[in-house]
Amino acid sequence: MSYDRSELALPHRHDGRVPSPTALRPPSSPAVAARPGSGARPRSWSSYHRALRVLRRACRWQRRVATLVALGYFAVFLTLTVKAPALMSRPAPGGLPTGLLLAVAQIPVTWLAVLLFEYSARRFVDPLARRVSRYGRPADGDGRPRT
Template sequence: MSYDRSELSLPHRHHGRVPSPTAHRPAPLAPARERPGSGTRQRSWSSYHRALRLLRRACRWQRRVATLVALGYFAVFLTLTVRAPAFMARPALGGLPTGLLLAVAQIPVTWLAVLLFEYSARRFVDPLARRVSRYARPADGDGRAQA
């Protein structure tokens, strides 16, 4: 069997764009078989892999948002320190310099990033992880489920 794909037809262009490869996926030929003795139907690979993709996307989003909150505040603090030293030296609440208050505020902002991370994990990532764990793992090439 050749791995040359040159004989395959190219997808038709729509408004100058090529549709995604999943748009032309053929319908399954036969319904999913039941596993002997399990009493439940075998789940398709696409739903398992789709759930994994969603889980990975949610984890990436979660890491990016928490990182941008913590590092973004720190970058703003450093930028103000370099670009506006007069503002940072100006007295604020209780006679403390503004720069010192903003530096101390980094601790609550870091905790806010941690709380945001935990909240988004419970709200978005954990349900996806539970959904992935409910699926049967896809079979190896020999037809047996992976351990």
């Protein structure tokens, strides 16, 4: 599993816009291409495949963060319930037991995870999906934008 997010950080010009994907394509060299008979496929640098790879990586990152926020809080709550029952039965401000207060706080934490998921989808994933949809699925691997 790779945690390299270098493809997500696209270089920006001075006016804040991202250069076109074809400008980011590295030059082809014989050292990068697969050798005949080696069984390895040449690495795809077409804009469509690169944008799709970046989109998949962003979706995976987004799912992991939202899941860890929601399940992480629940795991902490369960751990405290098992390991520190005296703390969970101690009265919190307002007279409620701490355990009940933390249990009720799971609802806002879950909503926070949903809002985080929605924000990151609109901010990071949706622009990548729009970039992928601009390209037709390449039949011959050219990766040129649709007209």
